[in-house]
Amino acid sequence: MEIYKKKPILSSFSHDQKLSHQSKHLLLELYGCDCEKLNDESFLRCTLNRAAKLANATVLNLISNKFEPQGVTAIALLAESHISIHTWPESSYSAVDIFTCGQNMLPEIASQYLIEILRAEEYSLRVIDRNPPAAVFKQIRKII
């Protein structure tokens, strides 16, 4: 697994270039993050919400849990699947996954936003193609 130094790359992303027409699962490890942010449940809820919107996703529900003495988990249930973040402030580490299934999704934008907002010094990002039947992409769903 390659570890990358953080670069300010959010602004370099072109929405048009990065449109996802597949079902992707992004696994993101963030190292050397801002410890205080990783322990701030309210901040992380807002951050996940913002990341989802940047990914062109619709948040249907958002839950979180604060652990003692430290650490937070927050998970956003999306119309297009989910985003989760699990933090270990004592190790300045956070594990994120972004699963998107649908056209016009921008999971990489959400990923870059999280790298920047949590001030990760290093990160690794793995983009894994999920393998739904082709018909899944043709379905139209309503949110109730």
Added chain:
Amino acid sequence: MEIYKKKPILSSFSHDQKLSHQSKHLLLELYGCDCEKLNDESFLRCTLNRAAKLANATVLNLISNKFEPQGVTAIALLAESHISIHTWPESSYSAVDIFTCGQNMLPEIASQYLIEILRAEEYSLRVIDRNPPAAVFKQIRKII
């Protein structure tokens, strides 16, 4: 990616042999599932709860959403990370992820349970090692 025919393998798992001392992320694709079960939100909530318990995990919160005309998402927030299931009954397909971080976790048992309970004819399972700093495994957390 290899696709496997379903075999009744839950009973062949030995708890002692499968103890996980790592941070693992299981990505499971289930094909040819029972359509009615994939559209039953209440059943899927119970199923996720049971899968978490089989994995030696503690469920702290569980959310779900029913889509129209069909499909369900359910996500369990665990003391040890999370389990999610997203279903497309019209394609008999379901995408699961099981992220566990902690000693004594049995994510493979949860995976096999889901393969069996949803009557998947075929499946693919990818087990991906996450890469937290070693200190993460030494932390003791309390649930508040």
